[in-house]
Amino acid sequence: MPSLTLLGQSVVSGLLAGGLYALLALGLSLSWGLLRLVNLGHFALAFLGAYLTYQLGTVGGLAPWTAVLLILPLFFALGVGLHAVFTWFRVSEFTSLLVTFGVTVIIESLIQWYWTADFRRYETPYASLSFRLGPLYVPALELLACLTAAALALGTWAWLRFTYVGKALRASAEDPAIAAAFGVNHRAQSFLLSGVAAAYAAVAGGYIALISTLAPSQMWAWLGVVFAVVIIGGLANPIGALFAGLLIGVSESVTMAVVAPAWAPLVSFSILIGLLVLRPGRA
Amino acid sequence: MSGHSRRVAVGLVAAGLALSGLPALGLPAFYESFLFLVFFWVSLATSWSFLSGYAGYFSFGHGAFFGAGVYTTATLTAGFAVPFLASLPAAGAVSALLAVGIGAVVFRLRRLRGELFGLLTLAITFVLATIVLNTRIDGGPGVYLSAVPLPRLVASPTGTMYLLGLALALLSVTIAYAVTCSRLGLGLFAIHDDEDVAEVKGVPTFRYKLAAFALSAAVAGVAGGIYAIYVSYVTVGETFAITVPLYVVLMSILGGARHWLGPAVGAAIITASLYAFTGGNTAVLGRAVVALALILVILLLPDGVVVAVLARARAWRRRDAAPLTVPSPEAPPIATSHALRAAPVVASLDSGTAREGARAAAVLVCEDVWRAFGGIRALRGVGLSLGGGEIVGLVGPNGSGKTTLINVISGHYSADRGRIALDGAPLAGRPAHAIARLGVARTYQIPRPFGHLSALDNVALAATFGTEPCALVEARAEARTWLDFTGLGRRAMALPGELNLHERKFLELARALAARPRVILLDEVLSGLNSAEMGSAIDLIQEIRGRGTSILFVEHVMRAVLELSDRIVVLNEGEVIAAGRPDEVMRDPRVVEVYLGKTHAA
Numbered sequence: 001m002p003s004l005t006l007l008g009q010s011v012v013s014g015l016l017a018g019g020l021y022a023l024l025a026l027g028l029s030l031s032w033g034l035l036r037l038v039n040l041g042h043f044a045l046a047f048l049g050a051y052l053t054y055q056l057g058t059v060g061g062l063a064p065w066t067a068v069l070l071i072l073p074l075f076f077a078l079g080v081g082l083h084a085v086f087t088w089f090r091v092s093e094f095t096s097l098l099v100t101f102g103v104t105v106i107i108e109s110l111i112q113w114y115w116t117a118d119f120r121r122y123e124t125p126y127a128s129l130s131f132r133l134g135p136l137y138v139p140a141l142e143l144l145a146c147l148t149a150a151a152l153a154l155g156t157w158a159w160l161r162f163t164y165v166g167k168a169l170r171a172s173a174e175d176p177a178i179a180a181a182f183g184v185n186h187r188a189q190s191f192l193l194s195g196v197a198a199a200y201a202a203v204a205g206g207y208i209a210l211i212s213t214l215a216p217s218q219m220w221a222w223l224g225v226v227f228a229v230v231i232i233g234g235l236a237n238p239i240g241a242l243f244a245g246l247l248i249g250v251s252e253s254v255t256m257a258v259v260a261p262a263w264a265p266l267v268s269f270s271i272l273i274g275l276l277v278l279r280p281g282r283a
Numbered sequence: 284m285s286g287h288s289r290r291v292a293v294g295l296v297a298a299g300l301a302l303s304g305l306p307a308l309g310l311p312a313f314y315e316s317f318l319f320l321v322f323f324w325v326s327l328a329t330s331w332s333f334l335s336g337y338a339g340y341f342s343f344g345h346g347a348f349f350g351a352g353v354y355t356t357a358t359l360t361a362g363f364a365v366p367f368l369a370s371l372p373a374a375g376a377v378s379a380l381l382a383v384g385i386g387a388v389v390f391r392l393r394r395l396r397g398e399l400f401g402l403l404t405l406a407i408t409f410v411l412a413t414i415v416l417n418t419r420i421d422g423g424p425g426v427y428l429s430a431v432p433l434p435r436l437v438a439s440p441t442g443t444m445y446l447l448g449l450a451l452a453l454l455s456v457t458i459a460y461a462v463t464c465s466r467l468g469l470g471l472f473a474i475h476d477d478e479d480v481a482e483v484k485g486v487p488t489f490r491y492k493l494a495a496f497a498l499s500a501a502v503a504g505v506a507g508g509i510y511a512i513y514v515s516y517v518t519v520g521e522t523f524a525i526t527v528p529l530y531v532v533l534m535s536i537l538g539g540a541r542h543w544l545g546p547a548v549g550a551a552i553i554t555a556s557l558y559a560f561t562g563g564n565t566a567v568l569g570r571a572v573v574a575l576a577l578i579l580v581i582l583l584l585p586d587g588v589v590v591a592v593l594a595r596a597r598a599w600r601r602r603d604a605a606p607l608t609v610p611s612p613e614a615p616p617i618a619t620s621h622a623l624r625a626a627p628v629v630a631s632l633d634s635g636t637a638r639e640g641a642r643a644a645a646v647l648v649c650e651d652v653w654r655a656f657g658g659i660r661a662l663r664g665v666g667l668s669l670g671g672g673e674i675v676g677l678v679g680p681n682g683s684g685k686t687t688l689i690n691v692i693s694g695h696y697s698a699d700r701g702r703i704a705l706d707g708a709p710l711a712g713r714p715a716h717a718i719a720r721l722g723v724a725r726t727y728q729i730p731r732p733f734g735h736l737s738a739l740d741n742v743a744l745a746a747t748f749g750t751e752p753c754a755l756v757e758a759r760a761e762a763r764t765w766l767d768f769t770g771l772g773r774r775a776m777a778l779p780g781e782l783n784l785h786e787r788k789f790l791e792l793a794r795a796l797a798a799r800p801r802v803i804l805l806d807e808v809l810s811g812l813n814s815a816e817m818g819s820a821i822d823l824i825q826e827i828r829g830r831g832t833s834i835l836f837v838e839h840v841m842r843a844v845l846e847l848s849d850r851i852v853v854l855n856e857g858e859v860i861a862a863g864r865p866d867e868v869m870r871d872p873r874v875v876e877v878y879l880g881k882t883h884a885a
Contacts, residue, residue: 038398089582091582093397093398094341094397095581095582095585097398097401098532098533098536098577098581099578099581099582101529101533101574102574102575102577102578102581103574103578105570105574106571106574106575106578108570109567109568109570109571109574110571112567113567113568113571220525223525224405224406224409227402227405228406231399231402260417262413262416262423263413263417265409265410265413266410266413266414269406269407269409269410269413270410272402272403272406273403273406273407273410276395276399276402276403276406277388277389277395
């Protein structure tokens with residue numbers, strides 16, 4: 001049995017890693033739940049964002065937050081553009097999965113073509129910055145990522161719940177025909193939402209660039225866990241995604257500490273399978 | 284064997300013979316290796332389509348079954364010195380068992396359809412990979428298989444692998460063709476379109492899905508076993524990578540996942556085009572080009588290349604042929620020997636004897652049937668009986684429980700309490716397909732035909748899974764007679780989407796009749812028809828009764844109810860409030876109150 005400190009440390013790093021899961025899951029959950037599009041391309045966009053942050057930082061000398069601010073509007077436009085394709089072809093929920101897989105492969109190939117398949121590390125002075133909380137180490141960047149995830153989740157929740165646009169989006173997801181009959185302009189709002197989801201990918205990408213080592217094929221490594229987070233959290237439920245991310249993060253990191261690092265994937269996917277099979281009622 | 288299947292058999296045998304001669308030509312090993320990869324992907328993609336293409340249960344877990352096969356062969360040959368060829372059946376069996384285990388849990392859950400099934404199977408792949416990685420099956424460093432002795436089918440090892448790959452590819456395509464021509468295939472296609480209706484029409488959906496899943500996994504497992512020896516060094520990272528499930532899905536979609544040859548064509552196209560781009564930087568851009576091509580195909584040819592080409596060819600042929608003499612090329616041959624049994628004996632009994640027969644014995648009996656949905660008690664102790672050849676009209680206001688009763692009798696919902704019996708055999712607790720086979724058929728108020736099946740196959744499905752199960756060829760012959768009976772003979776090859784409401788209502792009737800049921804439950808067959816159509820429908824119902832079939836008849840059109848019914852049962856808020864001869868019941872003050880309000884009842 002590992003010491004209490006080790007256990008505490010693994011809970012802390014699990015929470016922080018979970019924040020990043022939640023950050024990635026947020027955009028995916030929104031487009032799946034409210035637009036009925038399963039967007040695999042979200043991972044590719046996040047990695048494109050990460051590489052752009054890296055490029056602007058190492059070559060352009062821009063600080064990461066400046067870089068992300070520049071990337072955000074670009075990604076918003078990218079999201080809107082992709083959504084225009086989906087709307088034009090009336091892509092169904094399932095077809096969207098296949099089409100966005102293609103999009104992901106294209107973006108992955110482009111990244112690999114430009115930045116090669118080598119691992120890249122974005123060295124920043126604050127990468128190793130951390131502070132002590134009693135006996136526990138808290139890395140500053142990962143804490144910031146986690147706080148960003150929490151803030152975005154809360155903000156998105158409030159946006160969906162209290163604004164007209166949010167309510168209209170939820171109504172359209174429930175029944176597009178009825179919502180349209182009440183004067184909801186679903187088209188305009190769905191473009192807005194796709195733009196926002198893509199911008200979330202850019203934010204997640206910025207943190208991925210700062211925290212982890214980059215390689216084009218790494219985007220597939222996130223896929224399974226983040227989908228688990230999305231489903232466990234409930235579609236179009238930002239707060240759910242946040243907590244599901246933290247849950248998966250902690251369970252993985254405790255498994256790593258208590259059993260062995262290689263067993264970690266078993267936990268998140270077993271949670272997912274268990275929930276899918278046992279949860280009554282909800283789709 | 285029909286002409287079409289003979290041509291396919293000849294084609295497959297010819298292709299097999301021609302391709303198996305290739306090693307004798309002494310070409311460079313490169314060709315054998317390349318074609319081995321094509322065969323490998325043909326086998327995997329085709330096997331994937333058994334469940335996911337035909338029944339529409341998209342699996343992203345094909346890598347799990349492939350991987351189970353890889354590691355079964357690796358463990359048996361490297362660890363236990365089992366001969367390579369002997370390990371292949373084991374590889375198939377382990378994968379099939381895994382699929383049966385997963386399916387036995389997952390296929391019972393109605394909500395795990397669509398993309399949730401896909402993600403679940405993907406998650407299972409990751410779990411399996413983690414277990415293999417962390418146990419002695421692999422343990423981390425991978426398994427070397429280069430020392431495993433190869434059987435010498437031909438002189439060169441690549442030639443041997445080539446022949447094994449060819450054999451498996453031919454086997455999987457043959458299975459695909461056999462399945463799509465069988466009852467199993469028709470049942471799976473129906474599950475794809477509307478699983479609940481398929482079950483009610485007599486398709487044992489759970490067993491069929493399980494069978495398709497096991498078959499699919501078994502072929503993938505054998506493919507894995509062969510591949511393990513081909514690469515001679517297996518690792519968890521490579522084996523369970525996302526590549527296998529995604530390529531398999533894309534190949535099948537590209538070629539046409541619902542066509543027996545579609546996945547094979549898709550696999551050949553993608554393998555060849557990926558190969559064209561190997562080496563250096565072009566490989567990276569080549570992948571992007573392939574991905575872009577896939578996006579375009581999925582958006583522009585959603586049914587796949589094979590189906591699109593066939594449709595184009597058919598349209599072309601039709602334009603050349605004289606318009607009046609086109610029997611659709613897919614029209615199945617009709618077995619004349621069967622036509623005798625299927626010829627409907629129209630109205631040979633006069634209605635008087637039918638009414639006498641009604642008194643003889645109750646065919647369908649419901650006693651004290653209860654059913655609640657949450658707090659809503661839809662049926663509260665309903666009792667009714669239906670005699671042989673009798674027509675009972677079931678009336679009542681909207682929400683009184685009429686359709687719920689039909690759903691409970693046909694087994695779509697289970698009763699919370701009470702007894703339902705057909706010819707004395709209890710129905711409660713039986714799955715819907717078993718009830719259909721015993722002789723209960725129903726129609727849907729809003730027609731629910733299988734959208735991708737022709738009118739003929741919609742009816743043939745009901746016949747082949749009905750009370751007198753028969754082979755598909757006979758069922759199609761029988762279906763023709765029922766389409767003629769309902770006046771849809773000329774529309775046999777039309778898809779349901781091309782039929783108008785009146786025709787679709789009659790298609791519902793033809794489907795119910797083709798099952799040769801003891802009892803037909805008609806749910807508002809007349810609603811939405813104009814008065815001429817209604818007249819022909821009423822005549823049809825009379826004819827059906829003339830053949831001795833009992834009818835329970837939910838209807839709002841009072842003229843028809845009074846004209847057709849021997850007895851009327853009135854439901855209100857889930858309870859029977861009146862039952863008896865039409866003229867008696869319609870005078871019952873409680874019935875008048877329910878229909879017209881209290882003041883008129885006095």
